[in-house]
Amino acid sequence: MVSSPSSASMLDERPLISGSIIYRLTTGVAALAALTVAISVGGHWLGERISLSGHTTDTKAVSVTIGDDSLRLAANTVRFPSERVDGSAERVDLYLTWPQMQGYSEADRLRFDDISQSSSLIFLQLSQSTMSHDMSGRLGPIYSHIMDGAPYNGPYGLTAHRLRADAGYNDEILLTAPRAGEQDYVVRCILPSSPAQATSGDCQRDIKVGKDLSVLYRFSSSQLGDWRAMDKVVRDFIAARLVNSANSATPAVGGR
Numbered sequence: 001m002v003s004s005p006s007s008a009s010m011l012d013e014r015p016l017i018s019g020s021i022i023y024r025l026t027t028g029v030a031a032l033a034a035l036t037v038a039i040s041v042g043g044h045w046l047g048e049r050i051s052l053s054g055h056t057t058d059t060k061a062v063s064v065t066i067g068d069d070s071l072r073l074a075a076n077t078v079r080f081p082s083e084r085v086d087g088s089a090e091r092v093d094l095y096l097t098w099p100q101m102q103g104y105s106e107a108d109r110l111r112f113d114d115i116s117q118s119s120s121l122i123f124l125q126l127s128q129s130t131m132s133h134d135m136s137g138r139l140g141p142i143y144s145h146i147m148d149g150a151p152y153n154g155p156y157g158l159t160a161h162r163l164r165a166d167a168g169y170n171d172e173i174l175l176t177a178p179r180a181g182e183q184d185y186v187v188r189c190i191l192p193s194s195p196a197q198a199t200s201g202d203c204q205r206d207i208k209v210g211k212d213l214s215v216l217y218r219f220s221s222s223q224l225g226d227w228r229a230m231d232k233v234v235r236d237f238i239a240a241r242l243v244n245s246a247n248s249a250t251p252a253v254g255g256r
Contacts, residue, residue: 053113054080054081055076055104055109055112055113056075056076056081056084056104057076057104057105057106058075058076059074059075059076059103060074060075061073061074061075062074062075062078062084062085062086063086063087063243064083064086064087064088064089064092065087065088065089066088066089066090066091066092066126066127066128066213067128067129067211067212067213068128068210068211068212068244069128069209069210069211069212069213069242069244070242070243070244071092071126071238071241071242071243072241072243073092073094073241074103075103076103076104076105077094077095077096077102077103077104078092078093078094078103079093079094079095079123080093090127090128091125091126091127092125092126092127093123093124093125093126094123094124094125094126095112095121095122095123095124096121096122096123096124096237097111097120097121097122098120098121098122098219098223098226098230099226099229099230099233101122101233101237115200118199118200118220119198119199119200119220119222119223120220120223121200121219122217122218122219122223122230122234123200123201123217123218123219124215124216124217124218124234124238125215125216125217125218126213126214126215126238127213127214127216128212128213128214129208129212129213129214130214131214134206134207134208134214135186135187135188135205135206135207136182136183136184136185136186136207137183138186139176139183139184139186143161143163143174143186146163146164146167146169147161147162147163147164147174148161148162148163148164148165149162154173154175155175155191155224155225156224156225156227157177158175158176158177158185158187158224158227159175159176159177160173160174160175161173161174161175161176162174169188170190171190172188172189172190173188173189173190173191174186174187174188175187175188175189175203175224177227185227185228185231186205187203187204187205187224187227188203188204188205189202189203189204189221189224190202190203190221191221192221195222198220198221198222199220199221200218200219200220201218201219201220202219202220202221202222203218203219203220203221203223203224204216204217204218204219205217205231207231207234207235209235209238209239209242210238210239210242210244211244213238213242215234215235215238217230217234
C-alpha cells in the first residue's frame with residue numbers, strides 16, 4: 001500500500017518564487033526601463049533647451065504686422081520665443097551679428113551665449129512710431145534745448161554734446177555728425193572710460209522705416225567707428241523685409 005505524500009513534502013515541492021511574484025518583478029523591470037529611456041530622452045531634450053537658452057537655429061519665416069507695416073523675419077533673428085509667432089504685435093525684438101547681420105546659429109553660438117562676446121551683436125527693437133521725428137529729426141526741436149555747455153570733439157569724427165542733468169538721460173552723451181543730403185546723424189551713448197568696459201548696449205539710435213515703423217537699434221561703443229555703415233545697413237535690412245515696401249514684392253527673410 002502506497003502512502004499519500006505528507007503535507008510537509010507537498011510544501012517542499014512548491015516553487016520558491018510564485019508566478020505572481022515573477023509577473024510583478026517583470027512588470028517592475030519593464031517600468032524601470034521605460035522610465036530610464038524617458039529620463040534619457042527627456043534629459044537630452046531638456047539639455048538642448050537649456051543650452052539654447054531661448055535661441056533657435058530655425059530660419060523659417062515669421063510674418064508680423066506692427067501698425068501699418070508688415071514684415072517677414074527669420075525666426076532665428078527674433079530674440080524672444082514669445083515673439084516668434086505670426087500675427088499682429090506691438091513690438092518685435094531682434095538680435096544680429098555685426099557686421100554680418102545674421103541670426104542665431106550653431107557656428108555663432110558663443111557670440112550670443114558668451115557675454116564677453118556680446119559686443120559683436122546689434123539689437124533692434126521694432127515698434128509703431130509714437131513720435132513725429134526720429135532721433136535725427138529731434139536734434140533741433142528737442143536735443144538742442146537740453147545741451148549743457150560747449151560741444152567738443154568726440155570719437156570717430158563725431159561731435160559730442162553733454163546733456164543737462166535734469167533732462168533724464170543720466171550719463172549719456174549726444175554724438176552728432178553732418179551728412180551730405182541727409183539730416184545730421186545723432187546717437188546717444190554712455191562712453192566707457194576704457195574699451196574693456198564697453199557693453200553690448202552702450203549706444204542707441206532710432207530711425208523711421210516703412211510707413212510708420214520705428215527701429216531702435218542698440219550697439220556697443222566698441223562698434224561706434226562703424227556708425228556710417230551701420231545706419232545704412234540697419235535701414236536696408238529692415239526695408240528688405242517689409243512686405244508693404246515697394247521694393248519688396250518677394251521680401252528677403254535671411255537669418256543665415
